[in-house]
Amino acid sequence: MSAPRTVDGPGFRIRFESLPGYLRAFVFDGTDSLAVSMAYWRMLGDECRATGATRLLVLEELQSTVDIADIHPLIEVMAEGGMASVRIAFVELLDDIAGSEYGEILCRERGITIRTFSGEDAARRWLLYGD
Template structure:
């Protein structure tokens, strides 16, 4: 049985569920921006450390998107938040696949284990079982 909790961030909310093999984070109720993404990844990093999770499934359901020139800064925040060694599946529930794919490439270049998806079931399968 999972333990569900909601964290209010600045301009968004995150619903966390402790699943048997990973931490699930549903990010919603906000508009994405550099400030929102930075805060989001810091909260995700804190929660992963608290849960001692090595796998993270992120479902992002935010309006708008981070400007493409700011994506590198968001990736820096992901690493600074302690998520470099966490296997992550990121599900883009809206339509910012281009920005998410750029972020995925930057993360992979830095040695992180991350993939971008548009469906939760696919993401979960990769997160638990690999490619």
């Protein structure tokens, strides 16, 4: 375990915390867009590679949402960033569960193991123990 650290991204912040068995990333303090989502997924991929994390819990608390039409390029960025080697639990803390679930389907088609949740407890259980 390590102390949480917060890094600034272009239009958002991420608080990283290494916990037993997984990396926790809280994405906050911004407004979502394709550019913001692409940037934070790149940062998440970089952090996973730097720390050797193979399990990632992402909590997203950004205003607005990415348009459905922009999800395909976002999934491409995730695939290029090596997210297929990481098990991801994605928690949508605000309101875009439907868009996140659509993204989950596209991720799975690209070999990325991800599941969308509306709460952290269920996400953590799935991340650590599976279905």
